[in-house]
Amino acid sequence: MWLVGIENAFIPDMDVDELSWTAHRERWREDLALAAEVGATGIRYGITWPEVETAPGRYDFSTVDAVLDEMERLGLEPVWDLVHFGVPAYLSEGYLDPAFPEAYAAYLEAFARRYRGVVTKLTPWNEPYISVYFRAGFGIWPPHLEGREGFARLLAPVVAALHEGLRRLERAAPETEVWLNDGADSFHPARPELAEEAAFRTLQRYAAFDLLLGEAVPGQETHEWLAAAGFPRELLERCAAYPVRVDVIGLDYYPETEHDLDLGEDGRPVVTRASRPVGLAATALEYHRRYALPMFVAESSASGSDEERRRWLEWNMAEIAAARAAGAEVVGYTWWPLFDHVDWDSLLTKREGFVCPAGLYHLSPTVRDRRETDAARAYKELATGAPAGERAR
Secondary structure, three states: OOEEEEOOOOOHHHHHEEEOOOOOOOOOOHHHHHHHHEEEEEEEOOOOOHEEEEEEOOOOOHHHHHHHHHHHHHHEEEEEEOOOOOOOOOOOOOOOOOOOOHHHHHHHHHHHHOOOOOEEEEEOOOOOOOHHHHHHOOOOOOEEEEEEHHHHHHHHHHHHHHHHHHHHHHHOOOOOOOEEEEEEEEHHHHHHHHHHHHHHHHHHHHHHHHHHOOOOOOOHHHHHHHHOOOHHHHHHHHHHHHOOOOOOEEEOOOOOOOEEEOOOOOOEEEEEOOOOOOOOOHHHHHHHHOOOOEEEEEEEOOOOOOOHHHHHHHHHHHHHHHHOOOOOOOOEEOOOOEEEOOOOOOOOOOOOOOOEOOOOOOOOOOOOOOOOHHHHHHHHHHHOOOOOHHOOO
16 A cells, blocks of 8 residues: 655644644645645545544534545545544643543544544554653653653553543444554664663553553563553553454654664763664564564655655665565555655754655745655656656656
8 A cells, every 4th residue: 555644743732733834724635636646545644633623522524524525536545543642622631631531532433433434444543652752751742741650651541542442443333444553763772781771762662552452461561661650550451451453553664763872971861863773674573573463654754855765765665575575564655744844853842934855745935835856756656657757748
């Protein structure tokens, strides 16, 4: 499955609205047409929760209806993204709001009932590990919690919400496939004394998958570190006793997904881009050995020159071929984003309007424009099998 994605982070508590910043709200029909034109057969996309639930229990699906109608007309199969980091503004405490888990489960159920048989592939939550890590652990987003205890505290309501929501999905639309993605981050120790910490930081990427799939049982590594960090024991027991279904695991893999872990002059850990990454194929095989589930590359792209991004795409294809040859079932690839996004260079911590040149189309000369790149032409050639001469015509 050849997919593209449209960056749809909408986070009210951080005043983030990528769909407006990139002018997609104005030209969504033209952007969907670009996805079809570039050869994609599917699209990761979502009109996300804060826009759909306009008041507690009140859902406005009118924009979702219009977008899905247009996707059907264009022959684009959606992998629908229900939550992309943000929650409705009425949940004033965010993931920690007491009403959050039930509100999310009700939203997922309402969506599933309305679009049963229409949306057959659903991403119930984009990047649960990253969503939590940026707010707790790394702590660069509100509420700025830190460390293992902060991560465990914020992960608990997210997992509780997903666990209940996916159980309701199973009852409301059991044929809907769950395509759950997350950051495939890994950490490599720059010195032997950091090996244990690097291994732990890599282990965190599995937290949501292990819990939801019922893998986090007593004695298992995720169970043990979460229990020690204060994760609610009742929730650990519930997830172990009642695993939910995930059909396809999505790996988000970028040039900066692998990290080196070293010590700075002050003796504190320092994280930099990996100098010797193991690669996408080796990463996919680690997930294959752990879960034995089908996978897709849910997000991947590179900045730099058009030629560098073409090489990244071609390297991705070689790595996927290697993973498949070694026994991993990789069923799709997503270039994320279809067109450039804004301010992700600072992980959305600054409002500078910086256009990150990662898309198949550049937002150039203004954010309302879409300029085709060599990476777009390379993607189309791979997705459609059209030779270069036909692409030129």
